[in-house]
Amino acid sequence: MSQPQDIHDRPGGRRESILAHMMPDSLPLPPSFISTSPIAREILCRDIAECSSESGDDDARDESALLSDSDSTARESQRVVDAKLAFHPNGVAFGMGYSTIPIQGMDRPVPNPHEVEESLRAEIDLLRDNDLIPQKITEPRHRRESMVEQVYRQMFSTRTRDHEENPQETTPLINGSYDYGDRAEAATPPPEVIHERFEEAVAAQAVKTTWQREAITLIKYSAPLIVTFLLHYSVTIGSVLTVGRLGMVELAAVNLATMTASITCYVPVQGLATCLDTLCAQAYGSGHKHLVGLQAQRMTWLLWMLMIPIAVLWWFSEPILRALVPGEETASMAALFLRFLILGMPGVAALESAKRFVQSQGLFHATTYALVIGAPLSFFLNWLFVFKFHWGFAGAATAMAITQNLLPLLVVVYVRFWDGMQCWDGLSRKAFRNWGPMIKLALPGMIMIEAQFSVLEILTISAGQFGTASLAAQSILVTLTSTSFNIPFPLAIATSTRVANLIGANLSDAARKTAKVAIVAAFVVGTFNLTLFVTLRRILPGVFTDDKSVIDIASRVILVCAVMQIFDSLAAVSHGILRGLGRQAIGGYANLFSYYMVALPVSLSTAFWLRWELSGLWAGLVAGLAVVSALELTYLYHSDWDIAAAQAEARLRSEDVSNQELKGGNEP
Structure with a gap:
C-alpha cells in the first residue's frame, strides 16, 4: 500500500481536534500500535527453541518439521499479506466477551485461511459497489426502470453510483473498463487481480461505501454471534427458569449463587484466557501450528490449578453468604448450589481454552455447533433432574455442571473428527513450563474484566438487603x-x-x-x-x-x-x-x-x-x-x-x- 498523505490534506477528513490532544491514546503512535507484545513473543520464542533443541523428547518435533511448517506458512503469507479486510472478532472467542481495557498483546493477529477468504470477499464487495470490477450479473444497458426497481435501487442498492446526486451512465474504472452489452454472468477476477485493484483503488481514493453496504456487513458479521451468545447464555437461563418454578427462595438463591460463581470463577477464568487470543493466533500465524495446542494445554492446566482454592471457597461459602444477605435459608441454598457447581469447574476452564484453540484456526463455528447440542440438552437435563427425578434445587445445579463439562467435550469431538487436529500434537510435559510470562500476560485481562463485573455482585448483595x-x-x-x-x-x-x-x-x-x-x-x-x-x-x-x-x-x-x-x-x-x-x-x-x-x-x-x-x-x-x-x-x-x-x-x-x-x- 502506498504511504498515506498528510492527514490534514485529505479530502473529507476531520481536522485534528483540541480534545484529541487531551486523550492519551490520541498521541502519535502509542505503544499499542508500534509493536506487538514482547511477552507473547518471549513465550513463543522459548517454546520454539525448546522444540528445536529437545529432539530427544517424545513430545518435541524435529527441526525439519518446524522448517516445513514455516515454509508452508511462508508460501501462504503471500496471500495473507493482502488480507486487509479479514474478519476477526478482536479479542473475542465465540461465546464470551472482551475486557473493557486492552490487555497486552496484538489487537490484530495474523489472519488465518478463513479470515483471508473473508477479506477477499469484502474486497470484492467494495470493488463491485464502486464499479471497479464487473458485477456478478451485468445490467442491461438500454432499458427503462420500473417504479419498483427505482425504489428498490434507492433503498437497498449497495452500489455507490445509485446514490450519487448526478450518477453517470458509465463510471470510469481503474486499469480499463468492463463493457457488457447484454445481461450476462460476469467472471470474478482471480485473487491476485482483486488485491491489486483494491490497492490501486485505495491509493486513488476511489473506494467509497454506502450505508446499505455497511448495514448488510454488520448484519452478516453480528447474526451468527447473536445466535452463539444467546445459546451460550441459555444454559444459565435454563437453570433460572427451572428453579423459579420451585419457589421464591430458590429463585433468590440461584441468583446469589450464579453471581458469586461468576465473580469468583467464571469472570477470572475468562480474563486469564484472553491471553490465548494473542498466543494461539501468533503461534498459528508464525507457522508453528503445534504451539497452538501447547498454549491451550498450558492455560488449561493453570486454570485447573486455580480451581482448587476456588472450590474450597465455594464448599465453605455458607458463612460468608449468610453475612452478606439477611435470609439464612437463601444463603444456605446458594451455598448448596455452589457445591454442586464445583463439579462443572473443569469444563468451564477447558471450554475457554478450547474456544481459543479452534478460533485461532478460523474454526469460528466449532463452539456454535457444540452449543447447538449442549444448550437444548441443558433444558432437558433441568427438566429431568428437577421434575422427573424430583431432585429439586440440587437437580438444577447438577444439570448446569454436566452441561459445563459437556461443552468442551463436544468441541474436542469436532476437532477430532472434523477439523483442527493439525494444531494438536498430543499431551506434552512442556505445558508445565514457561508459566511465568504467560501469567504476566494474562493478569491484566483478568483484573480489568473482574473490576468491570464486580459492580454487579455489589448490586446483587445490595438487592438481598x-x-x-x-x-x-x-x-x-x-x-x-x-x-x-x-x-x-x-x-x-x-x-x-x-x-x-x-x-x-x-x-x-x-x-x-x-x-x-x-x-x-x-x-x-x-x-x-x-x-x-x-x-x-x-x-x-x-x-x-x-x-x-x-x-x-x-x-x-x-x-x-x-x-x-x-x-x-x-x-x-x-x-x-x-x-x-x-x-x-x-x-x-x-x-x-x-x-x-x-x-x-x-x-x-x-x-x-x-x-x-x-x-x-x-x-x-x-x-x-x-x-x-x-x-x-x-x-x-x-x-x-x-x-x-x-x-x-x-x-x-x-x-x-x-x-x-x-x-x-x-x-x-
Missing part, C-alpha cells in the same frame, strides 16, 4: 437484561471488526460511515428491547415464577430496565467503535469511571437513602450507562479518524516485522 422477594426479582431482571444485551454486544463486536478493517485499509471515510450506521442500529436495537420490556412487563416475569409478590416487584422495576436498554446498546456499540479505532483504553476508563464514580454511588444512594430499593439500584446503572455512552460518543465525534488510519498502518508494518521474526523461530 431488601428481602428474599427483591432478590428473586433481581434474578429475573438480571437474566432478562443479560439476554437482551446479547443483541447489541455482538453488534458491537461486528462494528469493532469492520471499523478496524477499514481503518487498517486506510479507508477512514468508510469507517466513519460504518460508525454512523452502527450507532443508528444500536439505537434501533435499544428501542426494540425497550418496547419489548414495556409491553411485556408482567408477562416476562411470569415466565420465571408464579409468585405474585416477585412478579409485582419485577414488573415495576422492569420499566427502569427498559430505559436502560437504550444506553446499554449505545454504550456497547460506541465502545466497539473505539476498539476498532484502537482507542479502547478511552472506553475502558470511561466504563470504570461510570461504574464506580456514577453508577455505584447513585445506585446505593437512591436505593437506601431515597428508599427506592430495587428501582434505585437499577436507576444507578441507567445513570452510569448514560454517562459512559455520552463520554464515548463525544470523544468519537471529536476524534480524528485519519490519524487512527495512519497509526494502524504503522502498527501493521510493525506486526509484519515481528511475525517474520517469529517465523524464524530459532532465537529464544
Whole structure:
C-alpha cells in the first residue's frame, strides 16, 4: 500500500481536534500500535527453541518439521499479506466477551485461511459497489426502470453510483473498463487481480461505501454471534427458569449463587484466557501450528490449578453468604448450589481454552455447533433432574455442571473428527513450563474484566438487603437484561471488526460511515428491547415464577430496565467503535469511571437513602450507562479518524516485522 498523505490534506477528513490532544491514546503512535507484545513473543520464542533443541523428547518435533511448517506458512503469507479486510472478532472467542481495557498483546493477529477468504470477499464487495470490477450479473444497458426497481435501487442498492446526486451512465474504472452489452454472468477476477485493484483503488481514493453496504456487513458479521451468545447464555437461563418454578427462595438463591460463581470463577477464568487470543493466533500465524495446542494445554492446566482454592471457597461459602444477605435459608441454598457447581469447574476452564484453540484456526463455528447440542440438552437435563427425578434445587445445579463439562467435550469431538487436529500434537510435559510470562500476560485481562463485573455482585448483595422477594426479582431482571444485551454486544463486536478493517485499509471515510450506521442500529436495537420490556412487563416475569409478590416487584422495576436498554446498546456499540479505532483504553476508563464514580454511588444512594430499593439500584446503572455512552460518543465525534488510519498502518508494518521474526523461530 502506498504511504498515506498528510492527514490534514485529505479530502473529507476531520481536522485534528483540541480534545484529541487531551486523550492519551490520541498521541502519535502509542505503544499499542508500534509493536506487538514482547511477552507473547518471549513465550513463543522459548517454546520454539525448546522444540528445536529437545529432539530427544517424545513430545518435541524435529527441526525439519518446524522448517516445513514455516515454509508452508511462508508460501501462504503471500496471500495473507493482502488480507486487509479479514474478519476477526478482536479479542473475542465465540461465546464470551472482551475486557473493557486492552490487555497486552496484538489487537490484530495474523489472519488465518478463513479470515483471508473473508477479506477477499469484502474486497470484492467494495470493488463491485464502486464499479471497479464487473458485477456478478451485468445490467442491461438500454432499458427503462420500473417504479419498483427505482425504489428498490434507492433503498437497498449497495452500489455507490445509485446514490450519487448526478450518477453517470458509465463510471470510469481503474486499469480499463468492463463493457457488457447484454445481461450476462460476469467472471470474478482471480485473487491476485482483486488485491491489486483494491490497492490501486485505495491509493486513488476511489473506494467509497454506502450505508446499505455497511448495514448488510454488520448484519452478516453480528447474526451468527447473536445466535452463539444467546445459546451460550441459555444454559444459565435454563437453570433460572427451572428453579423459579420451585419457589421464591430458590429463585433468590440461584441468583446469589450464579453471581458469586461468576465473580469468583467464571469472570477470572475468562480474563486469564484472553491471553490465548494473542498466543494461539501468533503461534498459528508464525507457522508453528503445534504451539497452538501447547498454549491451550498450558492455560488449561493453570486454570485447573486455580480451581482448587476456588472450590474450597465455594464448599465453605455458607458463612460468608449468610453475612452478606439477611435470609439464612437463601444463603444456605446458594451455598448448596455452589457445591454442586464445583463439579462443572473443569469444563468451564477447558471450554475457554478450547474456544481459543479452534478460533485461532478460523474454526469460528466449532463452539456454535457444540452449543447447538449442549444448550437444548441443558433444558432437558433441568427438566429431568428437577421434575422427573424430583431432585429439586440440587437437580438444577447438577444439570448446569454436566452441561459445563459437556461443552468442551463436544468441541474436542469436532476437532477430532472434523477439523483442527493439525494444531494438536498430543499431551506434552512442556505445558508445565514457561508459566511465568504467560501469567504476566494474562493478569491484566483478568483484573480489568473482574473490576468491570464486580459492580454487579455489589448490586446483587445490595438487592438481598431488601428481602428474599427483591432478590428473586433481581434474578429475573438480571437474566432478562443479560439476554437482551446479547443483541447489541455482538453488534458491537461486528462494528469493532469492520471499523478496524477499514481503518487498517486506510479507508477512514468508510469507517466513519460504518460508525454512523452502527450507532443508528444500536439505537434501533435499544428501542426494540425497550418496547419489548414495556409491553411485556408482567408477562416476562411470569415466565420465571408464579409468585405474585416477585412478579409485582419485577414488573415495576422492569420499566427502569427498559430505559436502560437504550444506553446499554449505545454504550456497547460506541465502545466497539473505539476498539476498532484502537482507542479502547478511552472506553475502558470511561466504563470504570461510570461504574464506580456514577453508577455505584447513585445506585446505593437512591436505593437506601431515597428508599427506592430495587428501582434505585437499577436507576444507578441507567445513570452510569448514560454517562459512559455520552463520554464515548463525544470523544468519537471529536476524534480524528485519519490519524487512527495512519497509526494502524504503522502498527501493521510493525506486526509484519515481528511475525517474520517469529517465523524464524530459532532465537529464544
